[in-house]
Amino acid sequence: MLQVKNISFSYNQTPVLKDISFSAKQGEHISIIGESGSGKSTLLKVLYGEYDLNKGTIFWDDKEILGPKFNLVIGYDFMKYVAQEFDLMPFVSVEENIGKFLSNFFPEEKQLRVAELLDVVELTDFAKTKVKTLSGGQKQRVALARAIAKQPEIILLDEPFSHIDNFKKQSLRRSLFKYLKEKNITCIVATHDKNDVLGYADNILVLNHSKIVANSSPEQLFNNPKTPLIASFFEEFNMINHQIVYAHQLKVIEDSSIKVRVKNSYFKGHNYLIEADFNGESIFFYSKENISIDNKVCLQIIT
Numbered sequence: 001m002l003q004v005k006n007i008s009f010s011y012n013q014t015p016v017l018k019d020i021s022f023s024a025k026q027g028e029h030i031s032i033i034g035e036s037g038s039g040k041s042t043l044l045k046v047l048y049g050e051y052d053l054n055k056g057t058i059f060w061d062d063k064e065i066l067g068p069k070f071n072l073v074i075g076y077d078f079m080k081y082v083a084q085e086f087d088l089m090p091f092v093s094v095e096e097n098i099g100k101f102l103s104n105f106f107p108e109e110k111q112l113r114v115a116e117l118l119d120v121v122e123l124t125d126f127a128k129t130k131v132k133t134l135s136g137g138q139k140q141r142v143a144l145a146r147a148i149a150k151q152p153e154i155i156l157l158d159e160p161f162s163h164i165d166n167f168k169k170q171s172l173r174r175s176l177f178k179y180l181k182e183k184n185i186t187c188i189v190a191t192h193d194k195n196d197v198l199g200y201a202d203n204i205l206v207l208n209h210s211k212i213v214a215n216s217s218p219e220q221l222f223n224n225p226k227t228p229l230i231a232s233f234f235e236e237f238n239m240i241n242h243q244i245v246y247a248h249q250l251k252v253i254e255d256s257s258i259k260v261r262v263k264n265s266y267f268k269g270h271n272y273l274i275e276a277d278f279n280g281e282s283i284f285f286y287s288k289e290n291i292s293i294d295n296k297v298c299l300q301i302i303t
């Protein structure tokens with residue numbers, strides 16, 4: 001179990017993390033979300049032992065995670081970290097990169113393990129390809145496979161699919177997160193993408209102004225977003241009478257007190273996102289049919 005207690009950290013004199021506390025059980029999947037610059041990557045680096053804390057403690061079971069003041073080599077065997085910049089060996093093949101930390105004493109087992117990992121990150125066809133010739137997204141997949149090669153107890157992932165195209169992203173995400181759950185590997189993921197979170201995370205930590213402002217399940221946060229920041233992570237939303245109302249919670253009806261004039265319409269595949277004027281402010285809702293600019297419609301809030 002990961003136990004983070006009252007940790008604070010500053011770069012020089014600038015505080016980036018203040019009094020952060022949370023825990024993660026073995027096999028649990030935690031997402032860290034927050035605006036750019038809110039400290040997500042810094043929190044992962046601190047969990048990895050890359051920096052010394054100003055205050056607080058981090059424990060994985062009974063082992064304390066300490067920074068460079070206390071360790072000659074950063075990192076621990078039970079923990080892997082995949083940074084936004086991945087540190088691969090460019091001049092050797094994908095399979096050699098993935099197998100780098102696996103023992104050569106059991107060549108057959110090693111070969112099978114590398115084949116399994118290539119399958120998880122969908123790179124079987126690139127096994128013999130030199131890493132320097134791969135695209136950014138393919139390199140990111142090699143880095144992910146290498147991080148899980150020796151089966152860590154906990155893995156820290158910083159924007160794990162940020163370089164991967166939309167065609168591959170969905171299946172890779174399913175495959176990697178399923179693998180981590182099956183192997184009971186605790187997983188802490190910093191992300192901007194709600195698709196990395198919904199359907200996978202057991203809990204979400206929301207970072208804002210150096211602090212954790214929410215720590216709840218995806219269902220709780222999505223259904224009851226306490227702040228516009230949280231709502232904006234999930235979906236387009238509106239403030240109506242000081243209340244957060246998602247765009248999908250508005251429905252066009254014959255008559256109501258919410259009378260709006262359509263300003264823009266955006267095709268979203270299975271529906272249209274409509275932007276309309278409501279008392280001088282923009283309001284967003286979805287419609288199955290396209291609605292022409294300047295049309296007037298009435299909306300109802302559905303809960």
Ligand SMILES: Nc1ncnc2c1ncn2[C@@H]1O[C@H](COP(=O)(O)OP(=O)(O)OP(=O)(O)O)[C@@H](O)[C@H]1O
Nearest residue numbers: 011012016034035036037038039040041042043190
């Ligand atoms: N090595 C560093 N030295 C000094 N300041 C840093 C360093 N790394 C990050 N910062 C600052 O710390 C703050 C948090 O940065 P961090 O990278 O942790 O945010 P983030 O939430 O991961 O952002 P993003 O979503 O854009 O990756 C930012 O203000 C950033 O400028």
